[in-house]
Amino acid sequence: VASFYSLTFLTDYGTEDGFVAACHGVCAKITANARIIDITHLVPPGDIRRGAAVLSQTVPYLPTAVHVAVVDPGVGTARRGIAIATASGSVFVGPDNGLLSWAVEASGGPTAAVSLTNKALWRSQDVPATFHGRDIFMPVAAHLFAGAPLAQAGQRIDPESLTTLPTPHTRITSTGAECEALTRDHFGNIQLSITSQQAESAQLSSGTKIRLRWPNGDLVIPRRRTFGEVPPGNLVLYTDSAGYLALAVNGGNAAERLSISPGTRISCAAGPAEAG
Amino acid sequence: VASFYSLTFLTDYGTEDGFVAACHGVCAKITANARIIDITHLVPPGDIRRGAAVLSQTVPYLPTAVHVAVVDPGVGTARRGIAIATASGSVFVGPDNGLLSWAVEASGGPTAAVSLTNKALWRSQDVPATFHGRDIFMPVAAHLFAGAPLAQAGQRIDPESLTTLPTPHTRITSTGAECEALTRDHFGNIQLSITSQQAESAQLSSGTKIRLRWPNGDLVIPRRRTFGEVPPGNLVLYTDSAGYLALAVNGGNAAERLSISPGTRISCAAGPAEAG
Amino acid sequence: VASFYSLTFLTDYGTEDGFVAACHGVCAKITANARIIDITHLVPPGDIRRGAAVLSQTVPYLPTAVHVAVVDPGVGTARRGIAIATASGSVFVGPDNGLLSWAVEASGGPTAAVSLTNKALWRSQDVPATFHGRDIFMPVAAHLFAGAPLAQAGQRIDPESLTTLPTPHTRITSTGAECEALTRDHFGNIQLSITSQQAESAQLSSGTKIRLRWPNGDLVIPRRRTFGEVPPGNLVLYTDSAGYLALAVNGGNAAERLSISPGTRISCAAGPAEAG
Numbered sequence: 001v002a003s004f005y006s007l008t009f010l011t012d013y014g015t016e017d018g019f020v021a022a023c024h025g026v027c028a029k030i031t032a033n034a035r036i037i038d039i040t041h042l043v044p045p046g047d048i049r050r051g052a053a054v055l056s057q058t059v060p061y062l063p064t065a066v067h068v069a070v071v072d073p074g075v076g077t078a079r080r081g082i083a084i085a086t087a088s089g090s091v092f093v094g095p096d097n098g099l100l101s102w103a104v105e106a107s108g109g110p111t112a113a114v115s116l117t118n119k120a121l122w123r124s125q126d127v128p129a130t131f132h133g134r135d136i137f138m139p140v141a142a143h144l145f146a147g148a149p150l151a152q153a154g155q156r157i158d159p160e161s162l163t164t165l166p167t168p169h170t171r172i173t174s175t176g177a178e179c180e181a182l183t184r185d186h187f188g189n190i191q192l193s194i195t196s197q198q199a200e201s202a203q204l205s206s207g208t209k210i211r212l213r214w215p216n217g218d219l220v221i222p223r224r225r226t227f228g229e230v231p232p233g234n235l236v237l238y239t240d241s242a243g244y245l246a247l248a249v250n251g252g253n254a255a256e257r258l259s260i261s262p263g264t265r266i267s268c269a270a271g272p273a274e275a276g
Numbered sequence: 277v278a279s280f281y282s283l284t285f286l287t288d289y290g291t292e293d294g295f296v297a298a299c300h301g302v303c304a305k306i307t308a309n310a311r312i313i314d315i316t317h318l319v320p321p322g323d324i325r326r327g328a329a330v331l332s333q334t335v336p337y338l339p340t341a342v343h344v345a346v347v348d349p350g351v352g353t354a355r356r357g358i359a360i361a362t363a364s365g366s367v368f369v370g371p372d373n374g375l376l377s378w379a380v381e382a383s384g385g386p387t388a389a390v391s392l393t394n395k396a397l398w399r400s401q402d403v404p405a406t407f408h409g410r411d412i413f414m415p416v417a418a419h420l421f422a423g424a425p426l427a428q429a430g431q432r433i434d435p436e437s438l439t440t441l442p443t444p445h446t447r448i449t450s451t452g453a454e455c456e457a458l459t460r461d462h463f464g465n466i467q468l469s470i471t472s473q474q475a476e477s478a479q480l481s482s483g484t485k486i487r488l489r490w491p492n493g494d495l496v497i498p499r500r501r502t503f504g505e506v507p508p509g510n511l512v513l514y515t516d517s518a519g520y521l522a523l524a525v526n527g528g529n530a531a532e533r534l535s536i537s538p539g540t541r542i543s544c545a546a547g548p549a550e551a552g
Numbered sequence: 553v554a555s556f557y558s559l560t561f562l563t564d565y566g567t568e569d570g571f572v573a574a575c576h577g578v579c580a581k582i583t584a585n586a587r588i589i590d591i592t593h594l595v596p597p598g599d600i601r602r603g604a605a606v607l608s609q610t611v612p613y614l615p616t617a618v619h620v621a622v623v624d625p626g627v628g629t630a631r632r633g634i635a636i637a638t639a640s641g642s643v644f645v646g647p648d649n650g651l652l653s654w655a656v657e658a659s660g661g662p663t664a665a666v667s668l669t670n671k672a673l674w675r676s677q678d679v680p681a682t683f684h685g686r687d688i689f690m691p692v693a694a695h696l697f698a699g700a701p702l703a704q705a706g707q708r709i710d711p712e713s714l715t716t717l718p719t720p721h722t723r724i725t726s727t728g729a730e731c732e733a734l735t736r737d738h739f740g741n742i743q744l745s746i747t748s749q750q751a752e753s754a755q756l757s758s759g760t761k762i763r764l765r766w767p768n769g770d771l772v773i774p775r776r777r778t779f780g781e782v783p784p785g786n787l788v789l790y791t792d793s794a795g796y797l798a799l800a801v802n803g804g805n806a807a808e809r810l811s812i813s814p815g816t817r818i819s820c821a822a823g824p825a826e827a828g
Contacts, residue, residue, distance in 0.1 A: 005580060008573070013293070014462025016318035018334030019517075024313050025338035026282060037576050042568035045463050046527060059572030061686065062577035073527060095764070129502040131517030134337060167418065186566025187597050189783030223368030226681040241571075241683030250599060251625060292594035293569070295793075297560070298588050300616035304557060321739050322803060349803060352778030359712030407779040407793030410613060476618025 004090070010039040010055050011070045012046065017111075017133070023138040025066075026123055030142035037062065039069075046073035048099050050164055050262065053183045053191075055243040056102035059090070067103065068133070068141045069094040076129030081136050082162065082221035083144065083153050091150065095132070096164035111160035113240035117154035166272050168193035169265060176269035177202040177255040181260050182244065187224055188253030190260050191246045194268070196239040202268070206244070209271035210237055212247075216259040220271040221247070244262060280366070281339035283421050286315040286331050287325065287346045287409060289321065293325040295407070301413040302399055309368035313338065315345075322349035325376050326538065328441055329459045329467075332378035333518040335366070343379065344409070344417045345370040352405030357392035359420065359429050365437050367426065369417045371408070374441035380491075386435035392416055393430035406493050444469035445541060452545035453478040457536050458520065462528030467522045470544070475499075478544070480521070485547035486513055488523075492535040496547040497523070556642070557615035559697050562591040562607050562695075563685060564598065565623045571683070575620075575690040576634065578675055582694035589614065598625035599710075600651050602814065604717055605735045608654035609641070609794040620685070620693045621646040621656065628681030633668035633688050635696065635705050643702065645693045647684070650717035662711035667693055671707035720745035721817060728821035729754040733812050734796065740805030741813050743798045746820070749790040751775075754820070761823035763788055764799075768811040771779070772823040773799070 003167035007027065013019040020041050027034055039058050043051040051071035058069065072079075080096040087108025088134040092100045093116075104110050116136055118177045119125050121143045125137035140153050154210045171178040179193040194202070204210050204223065211220045222230060223237040227250040230236040235254065244269075260266070280432045283303065289295040290447050303310055311323075315334050319327040327347035337388050348371040357371040363384025368376045369371050369392075381384050394410055397419045403411035416429050420459065447454040455469040470478070480499065485495045498506060499513040503526040506512040511530065516522035521544075525529045536542070559579065572593050577772040579586055590687040591610050595603040603623035611619065617746050624631075630647040639660025644652045645668075650819070656662055668688055671677050673695045679687035700779040702763045731745040756762050756775065763772045773790040774782060779802040782788040787806065792798035797820075799806045812818070 002573040005584065009576075010570075016316055017461045018286075018315050018330045021313050021315040022334050022337035022517075024567075025284075025334070027310075028313070028339045032281065035580075038581070039330060040568055045529075054570045058574050058577070061574035063580045074504050077504035128515060128517050128519075134517065141757050153453070185569045186571070213691050228626050228629035239680060239684060241680050241686065242678075253597075294562075294606045296740070297589050297591040298610050298613035298793075301560075301610070303616045304587075304589070308557065321805075326670045350780050353780035393640050398595055404791060404793050404795075406790060410793065 004065050004145050006037050008037045008039055008062055008065050009041075009138075009139060010043065010051060012043040012051065013041045013070070013133065015041055016062060019134070022134045026134055026138050027068075027142040030139055032183045032193065034142060034145050037065070043071050047071065048097055049165060050122050050183060051099050056106045059103045059106050062193070063091045066141045066145045067092045067159060068137050069103070070133040070137055071095075071099050072097065072132060075132050079163075080157075081132060081140075082113055082157070083140060083150060084110045084159070084162065085139040087111055087225040091144055092142075093137050093144070096163050096207045100164045100221055101162065101164040110162065112150055113157050113159045113162060114150055114154040116155050118152060120172050121148065121153055126190070128242070148221070170198070172198050172202045172270045173204060174201070174223045176206065177265065178265065178267050181262050181264045181266060183262055186247070188255040188263070189219045189246050189248040190241065190254050191240055191242070191244045191267075192266060196246045199239075199245050203270050204268055206239075211269045211271040212262055212266055214260060215268045216237040219258075227251070278422050280341050282311040282313050283417055284313045284315055284338055284341050284343045285317075286319065286344070287317045287321040287415075288327065289317045289346070289409065292318055292506055293434055293509050295410070298410050301375040301509055302410055302414050303418040304413075306415060309533065311420050312343070312416060319347050324349070324498040325372055325441060326459060328378045330455045331375070332382045335382050337381045340365045342366070342417045342421045343368045344413050345375055345379070346409040346413055347371075347375050348373065348408065351408050356417075356433075357390055357408060358433070359392060359416060359426060360389045360435070360438065361387045361426050367417075369413050369419055370421070371413075372439050374439045377438065377440040380389060386438065388426055389433050389435045389438060390430040392427055394428060396425065425434050425519060446470060446474070448474050448478045450477070451479060452543065453480065454541065454543050455536050457540045457542060460531040463524070464480050464531040464533075465522050465524040466530050466534070467516055467518070467520045468544075470521045470543060471519050472521065475515075475521050479546050480544055484513075487545045488542055490536060490542045495534075503527075556617050556697050558587040558589050558617045559693060560589045560591055560614055560617050560619045561593075561690075562603060562620070562648045562673065563775045564592045564595040564603065565593045565685065567593050568641060571686070577693040578690050579641070582691055583698040585696050586694060589617070592770045595623050595820045596629070599623060600625070600649055600737060603797055607651070608658045611655045611658050611816060613684065614693050616641045618693045619644045620689050621651055622685040622689055622714065623647075623651050624649065624684065624694055627684050629709075629759065632709075633684060633690045633692075634665055634700060634709070635668060635692060636662045636665045636711070636714065637702050643696055644692075645689050647689075648715050650715045653714065653716040654822050663711050663716060664702055665711045666706040667709050672703060672704055673700065676736070683819070684739070708717050722746060722750070724750050724754050727755060729756065729817065730819050733814050733818060735814055737805040740798070740807040741798050741800045742806050742810070743792055743794070744818060744820075749796065751791075751797050755822050756820055758791075763823040764818055765811055766816050766818045776797045793810070
């Protein structure tokens with residue numbers, strides 16, 4: 001029997017309705033012992049890619065868990081509901097629309113997957129078409145948390161058949177990189193699709209200046225360990241807490257300053273040498 | 277002795293201050309075992325009707341609990357604080373301003389009620405005038421959760437004397453319905469005051485088109501099982517997760533598109549036949 | 553061995569990313585039993601003073617706890633990470649930038665303090681420069697919650713050496729007071745830096761009228777027990793739930809009505825006598 005420390009929950013449900021609480025309640029009725037860690041419920045409505053980015057970058061810091069994620073613009077249509085066991089011992093539950101794919105990789109890759117066809121684990125046999133988080137995903141997850149084996153949730157499916165999101169556009173050369181803006185966070189920091197290791201091989205090291213060009217901009221920006229190493233109000237490139245290169249303004253908001261949003265293509269090259 | 281799985285909490289306190297946490301803390305000092313499910317704290321300030329709608333539509337999915345709800349523009353004035361036991365075994369605690377009324381009905385109706393006159397269950401004998409959530413409602417609820425009988429919280433009152441909110445304007449005929457917009461959710465979906473059963477008797481069935489008229493609009497909208505059954509950007513009427521007819525835009529925000537807000541009167545009639 | 557009821561958490565991390573959940577996860581991996589009370593994560597980015605005000609006004613209502621607070625514009629620079637034991641039995645963990653200082657006072661004052669130099673209690677020996685909440689403060693706090701003695705977290709430091717925030721500008725005379733706006737809350741109520749006791753000695757009692765003057769305004773406002781004692785839409789001065797004088801509009805938003813923001817200097821004097 002698998003053993004999970006907790007159940008985690010990520011959605012685009014927002015926090016002003018009772019949607020999240022209804023799911024917590026449904027879980028509590030099935031298993032009294034699940035500690036739920038809410039990751040976020042403020043994924044922009046229907047933004048699968050943003051949900052996938054937040055989930056995959058948070059999961060490495062969470063205990064072994066049943067992870068429920070619902071960003072599901074196709075709810076009630078033909079897309080499958082799925083549960084995926086991963087090499088690290090966690091299980092992911094949600095819609096088969098790519099939302100889970102990056103996090104499943106970050107969790108060691110899939111070892112088994114099922115389509116959620118067993119209605120005995122749903123909230124009821126006959127559920128409405130529009131709230132699968134409450135009616136299918138959360139009750140199935142609660143049963144898995146409580147000890148139900150994965151195979152009980154439904155029909156085995158080939159992990160190769162799972163929907164995956166395209167990986168971000170990233171091309172590393174020995175003198176720079178092509179990448180895209182991956183996400184922006186609460187502070188307005190813009191995460192690029194280049195890890196700090198990739199940056200090293202592209203000669204974009206800390207302590208240097210880097211030239212960024214994108215459709216609406218062309219700037220030379222210093223790369224530093226942290227924002228505090230440039231004067232207040234200045235732009236800086238640093239390695240963010242998920243290990244990616246990111247753009248920030250010390251004490252300010254880079255996303256508001258620059259016309260860059262998730263998906264914007266950016267080219268990076270070593271800039272002019274810095275004065276010692 | 278009543279036995280509750282959890283304590284739930286709904287307010288208009290917002291999440292940027294420490295108000296909600298202070299209430300959690302007060303509860304924790306009285307009973308170490310209460311699992312608190314936060315329903316929402318983003319009810320618009322003083323909007324009793326919105327609070328009542330969210331509470332009543334969430335409660336059916338929550339375990340047997342002590343439900344604390346505080347949207348209380350009259351705090352510190354003569355309105356009573358109350359606790360109400362319901363037929364389903366839950367207890368509701370809050371101001372006697374109608375906020376609890378719809379949820380008490382959804383929970384089976386009142387079986388007993390008290391006015392919170394016993395200061396021994398308050399946070400202290402002498403509480404400030406403006407934060408009854410922290411100083412009266414939550415400490416009383418924590419004591420009830422911990423096993424105090426309802427009668428200990430104060431003077432018995434007649435459930436008939438409780439303040440109730442007027443029910444929404446809804447009139448069903450055999451060829452249509454008069455209703456009002458009840459709430460709008462995080463996605464901008466607009467919930468109407470017609471249940472799907474009422475819609476059936478008004479000949480407003482799934483698979484048909486329905487003509488909606490309101491002060492600033494007149495539209496024919498298809499009724500479907502879910503948003504995904506109309507093209508992206510199109511309007512649709514569907515049965516929402518609480519069992520009400522609701523207006524949505526597939527992938528969009530109906531409340532931003534239409535000039536409809538909670539309280540807007542709407543007339544619904546079977547529209548022209550659909551091409552097969 | 554110290555014994556804590558819970559762990560509390562206040563940051564400026566926002567709620568749309570996975571930052572808060574990552575910290576919860578890191579804590580859960582170290583100690584399975586910590587109940588975390590989230591105070592707020594919506595402190596405006598980098599606003600140490602606002603974080604200090606919310607923390608210090610909430611702590612009196614929380615159980616004995618390990619309190620983790622992170623508003624840390626200087627993360628990754630030379631400022632120390634600290635843990636402070638207080639006379640009331642709690643421990644505060646966070647950056648040494650003044651954020652904790654008011655709450656430490658509200659918790660009885662410091663009895664011992666350490667600089668978080670022992671990397672054995674960090675998430676890993678080699679942490680990134682920008683997310684000390686996840687990598688240093690929360691794991692150290694989880695170890696302290698689980699029973700590690702304060703001295704194990706690092707090098708003992710003199711509590712006198714801790715960074716403190718300047719106290720608000722407040723001057724009480726027998727005929728009035730000079731003060732400043734301290735914070736504004738979710739409802740738009742403006743808290744002044746005068747406690748109700750100070751107001752009494754300044755002859756600014758309940759039931760009187762008070763004249764407020766500030767750079768952009770000059771108004772006479774009644775002092776009452778609660779908002780509901782003035783007509784809807786009217787301004788009122790009342791004692792707020794933290795014991796300070798505060799400005800409100802009954803059913804409205806004082807901060808939007810008046811051009812007062814945290815830090816604005818205000819002079820208060822007894823106004824004209826009220827008609828009996």
